[in-house]
Amino acid sequence: MSRKEFFVNRYRELGWEYEPVCPKQAIRINTMNAKESDVVERLWCRGVKLEEVPFVDSGYWVCQSKFSVGATAEYLLGLYSIQEAAAQIPVSLFTRLQNKTVLDACAAPGGKTVQLANLMHNSGAIIALDVGKRLIALTNHLERCRVKNTIVYLMDARQASRLKLKFDRVLLDVPCSGNLTSGPDWFKMRTKEDIERNAAVQREILTEAVKTLKDDGEIVYSTCSLEPEEDELNIDWAIKNLNLQTVKIDCYGEKGVTSVFGEELDTGVENCRRIWPGQTQGFFVCKLGKRECV
Amino acid sequence: MDAIKDFASRFNTNLRLNQNFIIKKENRYFLLNPRLKKLVSEDFFHAGVYLGKAKDGKFFPSFSLLAMIAEKEDANKVVVNEMTEWFFICGRDVFRQGIVNVAGSKRVGDHTLVLNQHGECLGFGKIVQNLDEEKGRVAVWNVSDVGDFLRREH
Numbered sequence A: 001m002s003r004k005e006f007f008v009n010r011y012r013e014l015g016w017e018y019e020p021v022c023p024k025q026a027i028r029i030n031t032m033n034a035k036e037s038d039v040v041e042r043l044w045c046r047g048v049k050l051e052e053v054p055f056v057d058s059g060y061w062v063c064q065s066k067f068s069v070g071a072t073a074e075y076l077l078g079l080y081s082i083q084e085a086a087a088q089i090p091v092s093l094f095t096r097l098q099n100k101t102v103l104d105a106c107a108a109p110g111g112k113t114v115q116l117a118n119l120m121h122n123s124g125a126i127i128a129l130d131v132g133k134r135l136i137a138l139t140n141h142l143e144r145c146r147v148k149n150t151i152v153y154l155m156d157a158r159q160a161s162r163l164k165l166k167f168d169r170v171l172l173d174v175p176c177s178g179n180l181t182s183g184p185d186w187f188k189m190r191t192k193e194d195i196e197r198n199a200a201v202q203r204e205i206l207t208e209a210v211k212t213l214k215d216d217g218e219i220v221y222s223t224c225s226l227e228p229e230e231d232e233l234n235i236d237w238a239i240k241n242l243n244l245q246t247v248k249i250d251c252y253g254e255k256g257v258t259s260v261f262g263e264e265l266d267t268g269v270e271n272c273r274r275i276w277p278g279q280t281q282g283f284f285v286c287k288l289g290k291r292e293c294v
Numbered sequence B: 001m002d003a004i005k006d007f008a009s010r011f012n013t014n015l016r017l018n019q020n021f022i023i024k025k026e027n028r029y030f031l032l033n034p035r036l037k038k039l040v041s042e043d044f045f046h047a048g049v050y051l052g053k054a055k056d057g058k059f060f061p062s063f064s065l066l067a068m069i070a071e072k073e074d075a076n077k078v079v080v081n082e083m084t085e086w087f088f089i090c091g092r093d094v095f096r097q098g099i100v101n102v103a104g105s106k107r108v109g110d111h112t113l114v115l116n117q118h119g120e121c122l123g124f125g126k127i128v129q130n131l132d133e134e135k136g137r138v139a140v141w142n143v144s145d146v147g148d149f150l151r152r153e154h
Helices: A003-014 A036-045 A086-092 A111-119 A134-144 A157-163 A192-212 A232-240 A265-269 B002-009 B032-040 B063-070 B082-089 B146-152
Strands: A026-029 A049-052 A059-064 A080-082 A103-106 A126-132 A150-154 A165-172 A213-223 A244-247 A274-275 A283-290 B020-023 B027-032 B049-055 B060-061 B077-080 B097-104 B111-115 B120-126 B136-146
Touching: A026 A036, A036 A049, A080 A111, A086 A111, A086 A165, A086 A213, A086 A274, A086 A283, A103 A111, A111 A134, A111 A165, A126 A134, A126 A157, A126 B032, A134 A150, A134 B049, A134 B063, A134 B146, A157 A192, A165 A192, A165 B111, A192 A213, A192 A232, A213 A232, A232 A244, A232 A265, A232 A283, A244 A265, B002 B049, B002 B060, B002 B063, B049 B063, B060 B063, B063 B111, B063 B120, B077 B082, B082 B120, B082 B136, B111 B136
Parallel strands: A103 A126, A103 A165, A126 A150, A165 A213, B077 B111
Antiparallel strands: A026 A059, A026 A080, A049 A059, A213 A283, A244 A283, A274 A283, B020 B027, B027 B049, B049 B060, B077 B097, B111 B120, B120 B136
């Protein structure tokens, strides 16, 4: 069996019939820097045709453009970010972000960090962590988009408790195996071992995040992986081992799968959202809180 | 912190930032707010608003600092038309014909901010032709522009 067949069979078991897809490019307008309608009009005048993404605020699909939307004056001035539509969902799930202390544990290249700052109106504080050269991309993004409320540390998310801070909100957009929309070679490049290794790292990050979360805090966990080991199985594990509970969310996507390859998961996993590739890339998102507080 | 004050004075304005909230990390300067000042620890990589860096006796401003200076009414500024805006962010100099408005100094040798017609700061340059003259060739040399964000990526 080829690797592609291996993955396609798994998706079929989870309820999705594979088909090649090419999601549309999307942008998100940084309303802290400009009025949304003004930016849409300015881009329209440049010949960029946009269509509102129905399931996120200030998100637009790029339907037509004669040039890269990453090379306009509006982009360089931080009036919008290029951010895939499904990737705009996680930050939108937090409640009452203004003036909060927020951990963005795997922050680079910073699309979601900027989105957080935007929804916080640059109030409160974001602590953004990541490792390696990715920090340069992150800080460039923060500077371009005029983010003022963020402190960045060169730190592995698995060491976050060293900060000795407690957070109201924790974003875990964890490193993952990606999905088939990232390119034609995805199937060739991924193995089950990769997925299991990533899933183990993700559990370590979840474990560390819980140590930093205030009792009434919120965690949003997301991946762009379609593999249940990194998604529903990790959330099931967190419910059973980290005293966490899922929170119902009202957003785009299908309910999390509670029967995975013959294993029955906690019913709370249903509160997760699984997004099969189509209009967007493949994605998984879940909101969690400490059990006694949910 | 004098580096920042001195840099702003090149545009004939006085930028007063609260010194208690400016922190230096190696050769880089950052402006914090009280909340961040309370939270930040010494080993940070980036914090608050990046202001710029000092290197070999020169100060290299961030675009956030330039935007702050541009908010000062008395700062030297030129406003450019849409075509010149595009050329400028591609790293080109500004021709006199592309300037639609001048505020502050028009003297050769002075520095000036370059703004688009929405009042957004695109970067800065050095005046190389008296801006009172209606025509001519290059009027403002490009020293730094926001197209740098793209050039950094490559």
